[in-house]
Amino acid sequence: MRALRLPDWGLPPVLTDVDRPTPRDGEVLLRVEAAGLCHSDLHVIDASPGGMPFRPPFTLGHEIAGRVAAVGPAVAGIAPGDRVAVYGPWGCGECRRCSAGRDNYCDRRSELPWAGAGLGLDGGMAEYVLVPSARHLEPIGELDPVQAAPLTDAGLTPYHAIQKCRPALLEGSTVAVIGVGGLGHLAIQILRTLTPSLFVLAVDVREEALALADRCGAHLSTRMSADTGRVLRDASGGYGVDVVLDFAGTESTLDLSARSLRADGELVVVGSGGGRLSVRKPGPLPQGGRISLPFWGTRPELTEVISLARSGALRVEVERFPLSAAGEALARLRAGQLKGRAVLVPD
Numbered sequence: 001m002r003a004l005r006l007p008d009w010g011l012p013p014v015l016t017d018v019d020r021p022t023p024r025d026g027e028v029l030l031r032v033e034a035a036g037l038c039h040s041d042l043h044v045i046d047a048s049p050g051g052m053p054f055r056p057p058f059t060l061g062h063e064i065a066g067r068v069a070a071v072g073p074a075v076a077g078i079a080p081g082d083r084v085a086v087y088g089p090w091g092c093g094e095c096r097r098c099s100a101g102r103d104n105y106c107d108r109r110s111e112l113p114w115a116g117a118g119l120g121l122d123g124g125m126a127e128y129v130l131v132p133s134a135r136h137l138e139p140i141g142e143l144d145p146v147q148a149a150p151l152t153d154a155g156l157t158p159y160h161a162i163q164k165c166r167p168a169l170l171e172g173s174t175v176a177v178i179g180v181g182g183l184g185h186l187a188i189q190i191l192r193t194l195t196p197s198l199f200v201l202a203v204d205v206r207e208e209a210l211a212l213a214d215r216c217g218a219h220l221s222t223r224m225s226a227d228t229g230r231v232l233r234d235a236s237g238g239y240g241v242d243v244v245l246d247f248a249g250t251e252s253t254l255d256l257s258a259r260s261l262r263a264d265g266e267l268v269v270v271g272s273g274g275g276r277l278s279v280r281k282p283g284p285l286p287q288g289g290r291i292s293l294p295f296w297g298t299r300p301e302l303t304e305v306i307s308l309a310r311s312g313a314l315r316v317e318v319e320r321f322p323l324s325a326a327g328e329a330l331a332r333l334r335a336g337q338l339k340g341r342a343v344l345v346p347d
């Protein structure tokens with residue numbers, strides 16, 4: 001079967017032929033119908049030896065949807081032909097966190113030589129993918145797999161981040177979404193769906209991203225500039241923004257987030273842009289300010305995200321590429337030239 005493999009650190013991914021795996025015990029083999037591209041895939045590709053808690057060679061892709069092709073003898077409740085999305089942050093499956101469906105915060109993460117699908121274990125940028133347990137599979141019904149695949153990360157990650165600050169999302173609260181890419185555009189839709197009375201402000205550097213924010217339901221979208229802190233403050237009645245979701249996590253966006261945050265506000269840092277923010281008193285953060293660093297999402301939350309999408313509340317902006325054009329898709333992602341999420345479809 002064809003698969004996009006990372007052969008070793010420092011080498012580019014290659015599309016090559018590998019054996020199609022056979023499911024054993026509780027494993028499930030999926031025929032991949034869609035695999036999303038994520039900025040984290042670039043971090044993995046660009047990592048140097050020791051930079052990640054796993055090592056190549058493996059197949060990339062941690063945003064997967066497809067159809068069950070075969071099941072191991074111990075599998076129950078899932079059968080060939082079932083259409084599913086894959087929960088990606090596979091944990092040990094035994095600790096308290098994994099037992100509660102919070103594999104994203106597995107207590108034994110540091111002991112595992114992998115972090116999930118396409119993260120040390122073979123992922124979904126391929127014709128088939130082997131999933132270690134049926135517990136990672138979420139039925140998608142009639143949902144288009146090209147919509148479902150990005151929801152397993154680009155949808156699940158903002159959903160989890162929003163659940164973390166849900167108590168602060170009161171009637172009429174102001175929320176800033178900084179970075180309207182694959183995750184940010186879905187964050188806006190989730191915010192508008194879960195708490196319709198929120199006042200949602202969107203910030204990005206690209207005009208097409210601001211247009212996407214408007215289409216997704218942002219009340220105000222503003223281009224990042226030296227003035228953005230004032231714009232956000234003015235838009236929140238001069239008090240500052242109740243919740244900031246930073247999907248970039250760069251030095252400049254963290255600085256903007258801190259400057260725009262209301263006293264007793266919540267800063268949720270989702271993006272892995274490598275920016276730093278000084279946490280000291282007095283310092284750049286307002287009094288009562290709270291920071292969280294959410295990672296991906298939980299298995300029950302994936303059920304909730306797929307249910308929202310099946311109800312029509314979420315629509316992923318997608319750019320499709322055949323698996324054979326994975327190199328072009330990665331180049332467009334790296335150049336910041338994608339509108340929404342790139343999704344590979346095996347050809």
Ligand code: FEH
Nearest residue numbers: 038040119153157295296
């Ligand atoms: C995946 C693997 C490692 C780091 C970050 C990620 C995110 O894409 C998950 O949302």
Ligand code: ZN
Nearest residue numbers: 038039040153
């Ligand atoms: Zn990701």
Ligand code: ZN
Nearest residue numbers: 092095098106
């Ligand atoms: Zn665990």
